[in-house]
Amino acid sequence: MNSYQEMNTPLRTIMTPGPVEVDPRVLRAMSTPILGQFDPVFTGMMNETMEMLREVFQTKNKWAFPIDGTSRSGIEALLSSVIEPGDKVLIPIYGRFGHLLTEIAERNKAEIHTIHCEWGEVFDQEVIIEEMKRVNPKVLAVVHGETSTGCMQPLDQIGPACREADVLCVVDAVATIGGVPVKVDEWQLDAVIGGTQKCLSVPSGMAPITYNERIERILFSRKKVEKGIATADDVYAGEPIQSNYFDLSQLQDYWGPRRLNHHTEATTMLYGLREGVRIVLQEGLQARFDRHKLHEKALMEGIKAMGLELFNEVSWKLPVVTCIKIPDGIDGDAVRKMLLDQFGIEIASSFGPLHGKIWRIGTMGFSCRQENVLFVISAMEGVLVRHGAQLNTGKGLQAALDVYDSAE
Template structure:
């Protein structure tokens, strides 16, 4: 075997819709020597993280904790804990991640109902509410920020409508949490899944979730404590249990709650990272942070348009932290991305499915969302496109972005 050396990773400017640059304070805290999982000093850190997550989710829910896995682990934990075989699940699809919800619900043997709209658009909330009334599902599962298309689905009326119709509303807010309002309680969302590696600027590997007592009631009806640790009062019967052990929220809440029932061994260093990440969000302040994301979005969009490029998602339903840029006719999108990486150390993203080869996606998320990064990506993109023979308005991009920054003080 080769004699492998120490990691020697180049320093990148990461302007994708995730993973994005990790806040240096978060990187640093991961070097903290670990604690045992039931050490009182550690369970205190667990509780503090739960408390701060409630703040980020804008909720009074008791349950707000991370799943130990990447973002889709949070989605799967909720869907597989709530869906029983044959349950009707309605999924509005407006991009790749709506398909992902469908995939996961299907594997949990749900009866799937979908409504679809063209990639690049979102639904009128009434369309979703009408579908809920028609299908009468147990669960509506919907994406909030669809990074594949750069679109954001409004949900402030969908949540209350679901509540009234007694439908459980489960929302994938992986891309939006910490970058734009996700008002769990005000919008009456029953469960919400966040991501770490996007607007929270924490490495991938955890997925913070929250859910209310309506979801908890379903979990408790499916609860089964593991043999090997169950005590006399626990139900050991093989009933219609949750099909995953790892994602069984009825057990996970006993681990995160006062019973502290052993399940997995909490991912210590990642929890330190998440705690520091949400602490930074709350220190900055939610509104200030959301405004910051909007400010840099505006500067980036102005720069892109002034350069002479076209935005794919220049609509009121644009996801504030993802700019989707149309790849000019005849240009090889991947060649541009490669040159950005090789010459400038900048990473931007391509897209999926029908949009592959048609758009680039530039993220302005979390710690990556700052002035020097926006200005650097604009200047690099201009230079690389000129090298690729694209006719542009030379030097206009940076001027427009600077104008934008000056206009907001």
């Protein structure tokens, strides 16, 4: 009667800018039988996960915990908890995910100011700082690593300038956390959102965030304890946050010692996240960043040696995403389809003005390893030759192997 079969999925080599291959240890952790949400062993794991997240974010912030949703849920939780109607928000846009910040801020009734640069460029930090001083926003929201263009916005001067001007600096580090340094305290960032399904090698479905006491003060003024569990002391003055699910003032009370019931924590995802950040710390942050740089270099050298051109070989390149210009006369989607169908390899196209113009290859987390880099280089060559491209055959793999040899 029931014709649905057990899962039987192919194994893929996933070389997109996310989601990427999940570390097998994370998958194992996720097959662990669950605990109840208030089981002391489970709340202990929640606390441990917070501790480990602080290390990954390089912060001493009290608050570092996941939102139960995909990466953009973390962005929305922060922006909707901080922005009140009419608040000015400045958003520098250099790719698709800058637009997402405006989408979310707009729906929270912010007065939005944007500055733009070409997709493929980033801003001189001074340009952003000047605009910040001119607009004097409550919040400056900016993407750290734009996977849509393979570019990374430097932030080390922007954070301190915001602090000095008493502007809140909120950063989307979904693509960079765990693969590239994200120095929350050193750069004086007030709130940062990370992603699980990229450099942490955990499936999509949670969004680790961190924020400091500057953000917490706003939360406290807008706090509202849920009816049905509130006590007489729980009366606050400010306009409540427009989402219950994303209300960080309530989520704090669930992740904090009060342990006020909000949602039921996503047990299995938390197991995965805990294992994912544990593995990051076990490898060591610096060793992990170095590993990502090494495989990026091998990939770039291999791609260039076979005669393809890079789109983002710039000083502001996002190390974990390498973008390749699609050669004239080549159908980018047909190439991707053949890579998937015949090699089981997935790479990405792009969005908006770059759609059809570049391929994007991710080297993130568990996917970022030698055999994957070598396989994607050889497969690209094979597929492109099959599509009639003129390449320096045989050169790509040798160039990549040279990088690995010289690294030993």
